[in-house]
Amino acid sequence: MASRWAAVGLLVLAVGGGGGGALAGPIDEKVIPLERYTTSKGRALAVAHQPRLLKFSEYVYGCMPWVDAQKQSIGFQRPKFAEGDDRYFSTWVIIDQKEDPQFAAAPQPRRMSAMFSRFGMDLMRRMATIHDVVVDSNVQGFSVVVSWLKPGTLKSGQPVNESVAVFVEKAAALDYLEGRMPADELGRRVRSLAFDGQKDLGAVPLEIWDDPFMATYKIPNYEPPPGITC
Amino acid sequence: MRIRMLLPAFVLAVGAAAGGCATSEEWAEWRSHSSHFASGQHATFSLRNREGTAPRVARADIDAARRENWWGKAITVSPDQIFQN
Numbered sequence: 001m002a003s004r005w006a007a008v009g010l011l012v013l014a015v016g017g018g019g020g021g022a023l024a025g026p027i028d029e030k031v032i033p034l035e036r037y038t039t040s041k042g043r044a045l046a047v048a049h050q051p052r053l054l055k056f057s058e059y060v061y062g063c064m065p066w067v068d069a070q071k072q073s074i075g076f077q078r079p080k081f082a083e084g085d086d087r088y089f090s091t092w093v094i095i096d097q098k099e100d101p102q103f104a105a106a107p108q109p110r111r112m113s114a115m116f117s118r119f120g121m122d123l124m125r126r127m128a129t130i131h132d133v134v135v136d137s138n139v140q141g142f143s144v145v146v147s148w149l150k151p152g153t154l155k156s157g158q159p160v161n162e163s164v165a166v167f168v169e170k171a172a173a174l175d176y177l178e179g180r181m182p183a184d185e186l187g188r189r190v191r192s193l194a195f196d197g198q199k200d201l202g203a204v205p206l207e208i209w210d211d212p213f214m215a216t217y218k219i220p221n222y223e224p225p226p227g228i229t230c
Numbered sequence: 231m232r233i234r235m236l237l238p239a240f241v242l243a244v245g246a247a248a249g250g251c252a253t254s255e256e257w258a259e260w261r262s263h264s265s266h267f268a269s270g271q272h273a274t275f276s277l278r279n280r281e282g283t284a285p286r287v288a289r290a291d292i293d294a295a296r297r298e299n300w301w302g303k304a305i306t307v308s309p310d311q312i313f314q315n
Contacts, residue, residue: 026293036315037315038315039315042315061289062289065289065292068296073309077312077313077315078313078314078315079312079313079314080310080311080312080313080314082314090313092309094306096296100260102260103260106260147306147307149301149304153304154301158305159301159302159303159304159305160304160305160306161304161306161307163306163307165307165312193311193312195306195311197305197306197307198305198306198307198308198311200307200311219287219292220287221285221286221287222286222287222292223286223287223288224289225289
């Protein structure tokens with residue numbers, strides 16, 4: 001009972017500390033609600049870090065408007081392949097991207113590598129700055145899912161999203177982000193799952209490279225919502 | 231005999247490499263692309279112009295542009311295919 005009140009208290013505090021007001025909806029709906037966790041480890045992580053998850057959601061919403069975080073996607077997910085209760089600090093984003101002939105001409109594995117390098121790695125880099133989450137020994141690693149419109153499917157009348165889900169152990173992610181591991185080795189160390197719509201393509205060999213897009217791209221005249229500093 | 235057997239493989243490899251080169255030039259263009267945000271252009275249409283101030287794009291403008299630009303529900307992998315709770 002006490003823990004339930006503590007959880008509610010934390011949540012109230014977190015929502016208050018997040019966007020609040022009109023922004024609370026688009027920000028807190030991206031965070032996995034506590035009742036969706038089915039294990040005590042997952043729920044304990046969510047309770048402990050709820051304010052940080054909301055803050056991260058607020059940052060993505062306010063500062064990266066070309067990225068649309070999926071509802072109930074920010075939290076501590078357990079991959080399908082995990083045998084134990086391994087929890088990865090996770091985010092899932094849909095990329096709002098125009099049809100582009102150069103992108104369409106690239107083979108599907110190349111598109112997976114490109115989208116993960118451009119969007120997934122940047123999000124992972126930002127997630128790795130959330131110190132309290134990173135140092136939590138119950139956090140196994142990071143996971144980012146990136147989805148985007150598969151080229152040509154809009155014209156066909158049934159749009160389909162391609163998706164790549166990537167899981168990285170914490171030590172490997174930090175070694176890469178802190179310059180102790182080259183990108184090609186990280187590419188070999190990650191575990192990826194690729195999907196064409198709902199068709200499971202299995203693991204895709206990922207090539208990872210530095211892409212400055214997320215750090216440099218700006219929407220002309222964009223003004224973040226009040227109270228959000230980018 | 232061995233050369234004859236290897237020739238098709240060689241032709242395929244050269245073809246793949248040539249295709250790769252053509253793609254990589256185009257690829258460089260995608261990689262330097264900075265304006266591929268689908269709702270971005272729409273957002274500029276709904277700028278709230280205030281007299282005497284620079285036009286501004288708010289997050290709500292982008293949400294509205296995205297709704298306007300919405301092409302229907304895309305088939306997407308389900309979370310259950312990736313995660314277990």
